[in-house]
Amino acid sequence: MTITPEQIAITAGLAKLKIDGDEAIEVAKRIGAILELVDQMQAVDTSNVEPMANSLDAVQRLRVDAAIQPENPIDVRDTLQQIAPATEDGLYLVPKVID
Amino acid sequence: MQWETVIGLEVHVQLSTQSKIFSGSSTAFGAAPNTQADVVDLALPGTLPVANLQAFKSAIMFGLAIDAEIGKESVFERKNYFYPDLPKGYQTTQLEKPIVGLGYISIPTAVEGEIKQVRIHHAHLEEDAGKSLHEDFHGMTGIDLNRAGTPLIEIVSEPDMRSSAEAIAFLKKVHAIVTYLGISDGDMSQGSLRCDANVSIRPMGEEKLGTRTEIKNLNSFRFIERAIHVEVDRQIDLLESGGVIKQETRLYDSDKNETRSMRSKEEANDYRYFPCPDLLPVIIDDQTIEELRAIMPELPEQKLQRFQEQFSLSAYDASILTEQRSIAEFFETATTHCGDAKLSANWVMGELSGYLNKHDLTIEQSPVSAEQLGALIGRIKDNTISGKIAKQVFEAMCSNEGSADEIIEAKGLKQVSDSGAIEAMVDEVINNSPDQVAQYRAAEPDKRKKLIGFFVGQIMKASKGQANPGQVNQILAKKLNA
Amino acid sequence: MKPLHELTIAEIQLLLQQKQFSSREITGHFLDRIAQQNSIYNCYISVDNDGALNAADAADKAIATGANGPLLGVPFAHKDIFCTQGVKTTCGSKMLDNFIPPYDATVVAKMKAEGAVMLGKTNMDEFAMGSSNETSYFGSVKNPWDLETVPGGSSGGSAAAVAARLAPAATGTDTGGSIRQPAALCGITGLKPTYGRVSRYGMIAFASSLDQAGPMTRTAEDAAILLNSMSGFDAKDSTCTDIAVPDYTATLNQSIKGLKIGIPKEYFDERLDATMAATVQTALAELEKLGAILVDIELPNSALSVPAYYVIAPAEASSNLSRFDGVRYGYRCDNPKDLEDLYTRTRTEGFGEEVKRRILVGAYALSAGYYDAYYRKAQQVRRLIKQDFVSAFEKVDIIAGPTSPSPAFKFGEKGDDPVAMYLEDIYTIAVNLAGLPAMSLPAGTMNNMPVGLQLVGNYFAEQQLLNTAHQFQTVTDWHHQSPVTE
Structure with missing residues (x-):
């Protein structure tokens, strides 16, 4: 299967990446080659095969419901926010969100 | 032309677990911003979700309450989109294999005594998002992730409701079920129960559904009713003036009492769902289901039936009293204390609810406890006071002047029977x-x-x-x- | 005594106990070597001098009071994919160039608890996406055997550090061959455990259903020592199994007489260079001499592993990497004009080309209309690949073959053809899709460059793998060969 530069631009938009113009043409070429490789799968009949999401076909272990309350939640928050690019009054800041 | 309204609801119910659905952070409401968001909730690189057993138990109990099929294999999927209140860049939810399958919720209709079954397409577990605070931070938006990861069940109905009254009845029933089960506090003012309404209209008698709009984030019974009304009116005006309905997401503006298109939701969205590789399938065995079935509390319908039989209440009185678990329990306690169900019912639905409404209080906030009210009613029953005097005593009790007996004594209100x-x-x-x-x-x-x-x-x-x-x-x- | 940097973990531990030298001495020795030589190989992104010396002093104090432990006071390096509290963790990306984790990965915490001394964080392909270490934001790592060639990837920094004797051992992670292939190309021993054997908590995710951490060491014995520490149940990772962890060192000396080793014909077809094939055959003959029985087997769907992998891994990665949005940590673009601009510029500027390429492939494979043809199909093919192995393991105990199709290649040799690079992992990827444990062992040379022998075990059969590898290493000395003279 091939992919067009337009599809590249749309998919990039979904992933919040900017790839357009000449770059999209170039990327489309390379990704087209990857898709060609991937398309080798299509030759196999898998109609009766259950998809496998986990190699061990394991099931999930659930956690007992218990809240962990830090002794000083404000301190913990402030530590976690030291690595944040922009915060104020304990909030993470982003450019204005318009609904 | 005669138009028929068609409504389907998606109800989000916050589960009252101690910890979040995938992390050990507390779910308590009202903490300082981001103090209940740990490294998992903040989606720090390398952190992993571990699902909360209680969230599953709560969802299964809901499923049992609506006679639904329980998903023996339940799978979490990732719904991928970017939004600042969604730290991982995807919401962990369920799509193909939800925990609760097809079920039913019955609601009263406009016809007295008639009951209608609303089909529940499915109900699934998912995580709540954080909150965006739009107060002005120098033209920026502040993000609080305390709510991010709070467990939700999303209950998706079929488009089986035909009026806003039915939609409200449905929501009240959902509210009653989840609070009866004790799986949610149902507190709409804190967002514990929120609703999106899919609304369309069609000519009366037409089978084909009209194009629907989705009204987002309705968080009070009043707003839901008003939002549906104005949206139906808008759709009728539009169609009757030769326009077409666009399938879109709309937001209800309670100040202007109108719905408006949400531009942010209009961009083409492709959520790229796929099974979450960090969360393996959850297998629910029959034993777990039976254990939960065994501990199911009495549900609204069962209580309604019992109240009619045990207390000889009318269907109407019984339905009012069982609408909320807390009211039903208040009534029952008062009755136990006074021995007269009819009098208790009249007092709970009359004086007490009048007082609570007037002061905008919930029954949990009532200044007079069920035991205290029962004692007061007991004094009517044993002829110590008349019903009229009792109202006076009740007022005094509401002002914290003491117990019924203390007030009767202090004010010399004892009935003269000499x-x-x-x-x-x-x-x-x-x-x-x-x-x-x-x-x-x-x-x-x-x-x-x-x-x-x-x-x-x-x-x-x-x-x-x-x-x-x-x-x-x-x-x-x-x-x-x- | 050998120079300190030529010692294995097992030897260091013994000599520390005998007080032949202190942890501070050997830690200082490695820190000095790193200071002098890292610029040659570029195998470390961060060196934690103070942290290492403090940990060494603490270990020395503990040893003085009679404490003992297989890793107590032993220096090593972590791949820069593991979150280390207070120590920068970049994952080889500009996106995390400023990221100092406020918590430790479970693997990090376990090794810390045993008193191991972390020297620093090793270089890697960006977000572990690469087979040559050329995608690292911090520059590529040089193969100590030939500075013109790649060390392999993505754990190329760890492999090169061990080969260059800038660490006695290191941790790595393996999503499609990222431990085994660089181990092969740098002439060291690497083990990818069974999926779920080692906790993934705190290990920055590439493809969650494939990622697994493991040891990269000089010898199989050291791999066993490290695996003992790294593996085990973790309540923070619900894909981590609670199967008991055996003592992997306890069975190293068992005889492998009668061990059935399957040789898949698909791994020795025309695509494998004849010299490579001969080198691997010679190694297999050594195993035969030890009493193993070689059995021809088939893995009919193995050719599909690269296609299936290049759907599943990018799909999971595209979602896993969505959290890098410039809001809570990591890189954020300058002066975003609105929310869309914040997201798009942060991610476009913060990710390298290969990472963006894989995100795109993944997002495309998951997008509406393509899910069934790509993602679902790949998950079905994945089951077929697993079934191949399950059938094979009904007949044999271990499967053996080459780790990589060729020895280390030159920088830029694969050009900008991603598919050529992807085929580098043709022998390693199926193992990740099936979730099996596998090792790469130094097994010879070709044109003076190391060649790796891959051993694949059954689920949770790491003991048997390590036993076989150790036995091989008792009769060969490829693992003792060193590219460095000083």
């Missing part, structure tokens, strides 16, 4: 009202009943309402008819 004293009062009134006595005696027996009211009134006035009305009537009749 027949000698009542006779004296009766004699005095008869002696002071010769005209009325003559009129009474001249009247036909069937008119007398009405005329006796004058004398009763005079006596009650003289006794400051404390004379036992039964005795007053009896003595009066004897003397006047003599």
Whole structure:
């Protein structure tokens, strides 16, 4: 299967990446080659095969419901926010969100 | 043209677990911003979700309550999109294999006594998002992730409702079920129960569904009702003026009482769902289901039935009293304390709910407890006070002046049942009202009943309402008819 | 005594106990070597001098009071994919160039608890996406055997550090061959455990259903020592199994007489260079001499592993890497004009080309209309690949073959053809899709460059793998060969 530069631009938009113009043409070429490789799968009949999401076909272990309350939640928050690019009054800041 | 309204609801119910669905952070409401968001909730690189067993148990109990198929294999999927209140860049939710399958919720219709089954397409577990605070931070938006990861069940109905009244009845029923089960506090003011409404209209008699719009994030019964009304009106106006309905997401603006298109949701979205590789399939065995079935509390419908049978309440009274678990329990406790279900029902639905409404209180905030109200009603039943005096005592109880007995004692409100004293009062009134006595005696027996009211009134006035009305009537009749 | 940097973990531990030298001495020795030589190989992104010396002093104190432990006071390096509290963790990306984790990965915490001394964080392909270490934001790592060639990837920094004797051992992670292939190309021993054997908590995710951490060491014995420490149940990772962890060192000396080793014909077809094939055959003959029985087997769907992998891994990665949005940590673009601009510029500027390429492939494979043809199909093919192995393991105990199709290649040799690079992992990827444990062992040379022998075990059969590898290493000395003279 091939992919067009337009599809590249749309998919990039979904992933919040900017790839357009000449770059999209170039990327489309390379990704087209990857898709060609991937398309080798299509030759196999898998109609009766259950998809496998986990190699061990394991099931999930659930956690007992218990809240962990830090002794000083404000301190913990402030530590976690030291690595944040922009915060104020304990909030993470982003450019204005318009609904 | 006659239009028919078609409504389907998506109800988000926050589960009242201690910790979040995938992390150990507390779910308590109202903490300082981001103090209940740990490294998992913040989606720090390398962190992993571990699902909360109680969230599954709660969802299964809901499924059992609506006679639904329980998903024996339940799978979490990732719904991928970017939004600042969604730290991982995807919401962990369920799509192909939800925990609760097809079920039913019955609601009353506009026709008295008629019940309607609303089909539940499915209900699934998912995580709540954080909150965006739009107050001005120098033109920026502040993000609080305390709510991010709070467990939700999303209940998706089929488009089976035909009026806003049915939609409200449905929501009230969902509210009743989840609070009866104790899986949610159902507190709409804190966002514990929120609703999106899919609304469309079609010519009456038409089978094909019209194009629907989705109204987002409705968080009070009043707003839901109003939002549906204005949206239906908008759709009718649009169609009747030759326009077309666009399938879109709309936001209800309660200030302007209108719905408007949400631009942010209009961008082409492709959520790229796929099974979450960090969360393996959850297998629910029959034993777990049976254990939960065994501990299911009484549900609204069962309680309604029982109230009618055990307390001889009317269907109407029983349905009002069982709408909320807390009210039903209040009523039942009061009844146990006074031994008179009919009186309790009248008091809970009358004086008590009147007082609570007037002061905008929930039953949990009632200044008079069920036990205290039961004690008050007990004093009516044993003739210590009359119903009228009881209202006075109730007011005083609401002002924290003490228990019923203390107030009756302190204010000297005990009913006068001493027949000698009542006779004296009766004699005095008869002696002071010769005209009325003559009129009474001249009247036909069937008119007398009405005329006796004058004398009763005079006596009650003289006794400051404390004379036992039964005795007053009896003595009066004897003397006047003599 | 050998120079300190030529010692294995097992030897260091013994000599520390005998007080032949202190942890501070050997830690200082490695820190000095790193200071002098890291610029040659570029195998470390961060070196934690103070932290290492403090940990060494603490270990020395503990040893002085009679404490003992297989890793107590032993220096090593972590791949820069593991979150280390207070120590920068970049994952080889500009996106995390400023990221100092406020918590430790479970693997990090376990090794810390045993008193191991972390020297620093090793270089890697960006977000572990690469087979040559050329995608690292911090520059590529040089193969100590030939500075013109790649060390392999993505754990190329760890492999090169061990080969260059800038660490006695290191941790790595393996999503499609990222431990085994660089181990092969740098002439060291690497083990990818069974999926779920080692906790993934705190290990920055590439493809969650494939990622697994493991040891990169000089010898199989050291791999066993490290695996003992790294593996085991973790309540923070619900894909981590609670199967008991055996002592992997306890069975190293068992005889492998009668061990059935399957040789898949698909791994020795025309695509494998004849010299490579001969080198691997010679190694297999050594195993035969030890009493193993070689059995021809088939893995008919193995050719599909690269296609299936290049759907599943990018799909999971595209979602896993969505959290890098410039809001809570990591890189954020300058002066975003609105929310869209914040997201798009942060991610476009913060990710390198290969990472963006894989995100795109993944997002495309998951997008509406393509899901069934790509993602679902790949998950079905994945089951077929697993079934191949399950059938094979009904007949044999271990499967053996080459780790990579060729020895280390030159920088830029694969050009900008991603598919050529992807085929580098043709022998390693199926193992990740099936979730099996596998090792790469130094097994010879070709044109003076190391060649790796891959051993694949059954689920949770790491003991048997390590036993076989150790036995091989008792009769060969490829693992002792060193590219460095000083």
